[in-house]
Amino acid sequence: MTAQLSVEDFSLVFRTRHGTVRALEDVSLSVERGEIVGVVGESGSGKSVLAYAVMGLQDAAARVQGGRIRFAGLDMLTASEGALAGVRGRELAMIFQSPRTALNPIRKVGRQIEDILRQHANLPGRDLRDQAIAALARVRIPDPQRRYEAYPFELSGGMCQRVMIAMALACSPFLLIADEPTTGLDVTTQAVIMDLIRDMSREARMSTLLITHDLGLAGEYCDRIAVMHAGHVVEIAPAAELLSRPAHPYTQQLLAATPTPRSTVEGLVSIPGQLPDLRHDLPPCRFSARCARHSPICDEKPLPWTSLTPTHSVRCRVPLWG
Template sequence: MTPLLEIRDLAVHFAADEGRVEAVDGISLTVRRGEILGLVGESGSGKSVTALAVLRLIRPPGRIVRGSIRFDGRELLDLSEEAMRHVRGSQIAMIFQSPRTALNPVLPVGRQIARLFELHRGCSGHEAWQRTLEILRLVGIPEPERRASQYAHQLSGGMCQRVMIAMAVATEPRLLLADEPTTGLDVSIAAQILDLLRELGRRTGASMVLITHDLGVVAGVCDRVAVMHAGQLVECSDVHGLFKHPAHPYTRALVRSIPRVDREVTMEPIPGAVPSVLEPPPGCRYADRCPWVIDRCREVKPELLPLEHDHEVACHAVEPSNVVPARS
């Protein structure tokens, strides 16, 4: 069976005053049916741009310069704008980071959802409203009748995010792109939202791409993980493999840099800073921060190569033999 989403050699560039910003530099990635893929990276790693590219929402001065994005066997980059709108409306949905600003402030939240049913499912007004209440209940909003007639500013951040999720799943999409859905929410609320996303994924069979900077979130929710650094994909693995044997030096450093409540371990900061992606030199963009750097790293961009089952890494210095457990 073909994967649901298959990205091949995708590159997105932005034209700036100072030159060309290579936000996404030839990444290849697949999302299988029914899985939750974590897309991890720091700000500026190109993870959000990748999601926007899938929806073809890159606006000038940004441009998809090359690559292919196949969704369920269809090439999205060749679709007409009209066909793409249909895909965005009912096949692929996105959940944004700041739910409050993504909601229309002058329309009751229930109306916003009901409109989706009317537009995409051709429901009558009454039927759309019934289904709205149903979906609000599904995403765990108490008293949906009352909440549906409220406005975004009357809801808490967690509630707004639930409404956003309701809107995203209302059209029964087959792929959900969630861009930092819990950033800015309190931990206990964030945990509830993640539980909800996981539960929805299981119930609807939809695939999900969870974009986050938090490896903890990834470990708790995702089936597979792709790690991005400065526009390049450095490692892609099933979640257990990634945390047990992180192969790429960046992934290893990332795992070691996070504070942990569950264990007594020291935090080790990642050396150096995220490099600029403004007309970067060729080769691996982690080279300047990397303890294992060899001459080849600065000349040739490493390919993503399989390392073990369901575990790929893009690094010249990694051999299957020197992949060791992260931390004993």
């Protein structure tokens, strides 16, 4: 089976006034067909940068330093802007956090879905409206005929996110990138939205890349989880295994810092230190300064991947097991 999306040794820097920020370094990741892969890490770990790079929507200050991103046979880094625009919205879709600002505030939501259908779906004009309403109905928006006429400010945050999902799924994409789709929504709405995303990917055998800082959420909905720290992917494993048997010290600490129904506030542990400054020279393992298990061997270059099992890999010289 070939992967729907494969990211290989991908490195990206931002050139800023205050120096070069090495935002992503040697990131490798793949998403198979129908699979939900979570990318988890604290703020600033490079999750969203990775998502935008896959979309080909990186900031103007971003420079790709190396590696490859292949999606459905297309090399996303060398493809023309025209080829990318043809893929985006049709085969590759994205939903964002803060759905209310991510929708055009002065255009009816139905019209915004129509814009995408008109561009990609090759439908006769008279069917656009019906298809847009059908897209709204598919994400279980009640009374879709009426909602078609609504402006984003007339809808709740959860409704806006459903509209975003309806837009993303309007053309049945192969891969959905969900960047913190439930941040800012209340917990019940969060569950509804995540159930919706999972159901959609199961029904249509759609692949999903879920970007989140919430390890609990990722554990619940993802098949596999990649943990990111300071621009590195440090561990990849099937979700259940990653949660029960983390191999990277950072993953372990991230788990200890994640509230569960059984934990108390006192039981939560905060991770010491903070993300290193990505503008400076960094040790091969960017977690070493925060790591209790740090030993001289950690400072030897290069930092290799270790396969603990065929599906569980960790990027650590002194993993917790294996």
